[in-house]
Amino acid sequence: MNKGLLIVLSGPSGVGKGTVCSVLRSKMPNLTYSVSATTRPPRQGEVDGVNYFFKTREQFQEMIARDALLEHAEYVDNYYGTPRDFVDRTLASGKDIILEIEVQGALKVKEKFPQGVFIFLMPPSLDELKQRITGRGTEEQHVIDHRMSVAAEEISLIRYYDYAVVNDEIDAACKRIESIIIAEHCRKDRFMSELADMLPASEKV
């Protein structure tokens, strides 16, 4: 059986990663979504193992110590991270798994899992991104300026990714991501082990 693919979907804050992922969930029900570990307390209705794996700080630090996370970061005094075990088990079962993550986290995942498929979700333009960030109406000017400057820096990190998908229209962006996943399964390199079973020994590649 073909092993599944780890798909890493990243991009600057405000580009619409979360919305794209939730539409993908309905369009590609066979895709598994990575579940993060966190030390923040569960909110009402959140289920352990579905929304997050809820951990104590001690449990989380122990996971860091035994390299059980593909990446982790601390925000507002809480840890967040990607458990390697959940990813590995999904892939071993032959299913694809998608991980939605910010740009720095994605690059850490790449260090530990270079065979993943790294997709960068792009705004149609920097002006469009600014509008989306401003459009939330909750940020002061200096916060917006800072976020735009971070976004430009992050976009320059696209060189470490495999694909760039422009999020001009959500269904179009989802179709591109779905196409990338189908195409990656057709890559010759991923296909060579199956091929070995098909050819007579004299023609082994």
Place this chain on the structure above:
Amino acid sequence: MNKGLLIVLSGPSGVGKGTVCSVLRSKMPNLTYSVSATTRPPRQGEVDGVNYFFKTREQFQEMIARDALLEHAEYVDNYYGTPRDFVDRTLASGKDIILEIEVQGALKVKEKFPQGVFIFLMPPSLDELKQRITGRGTEEQHVIDHRMSVAAEEISLIRYYDYAVVNDEIDAACKRIESIIIAEHCRKDRFMSELADMLPASEKV
């Protein structure tokens, strides 16, 4: 504007390249199909520039001499080849062009056009390919044996291709090819020139 992609669809004789291409024509009307040059006379209803570019032997040899063909071969005393000019003009207009060709011809195209996307159409199994070849009911046993041995040799050349698409079911195979074309347009490398326009000079990648 993004330049178009040259898609090369190849695979062993009997795998169904022609059928897949004709279904693709209806599913992807924006794709241009490469038109071959040939010295064989037009058959009833064939139109110059649509079915083939019809050439005299002198004209064809002159095209070979000035390297105007991406590949060419001679069958049953007639030349067949792929005019480079038609491919170049289509790509420059921003459109993708697909070339359906046998395995040896595809490898010659790759020498002259390595930036193409090379797709190998695979039979689900060698037994299945044998059935398709035998199923035509027109070949003697030694011809079938010879074609099977050629097919096994050709399949071993898959290592020079980018993608392998199994032709288990025609609509599924077409969807895989369509996905490969969409995904290739999203490849980061093909996207870098557009990106240069988007980023401030300080963040150039």
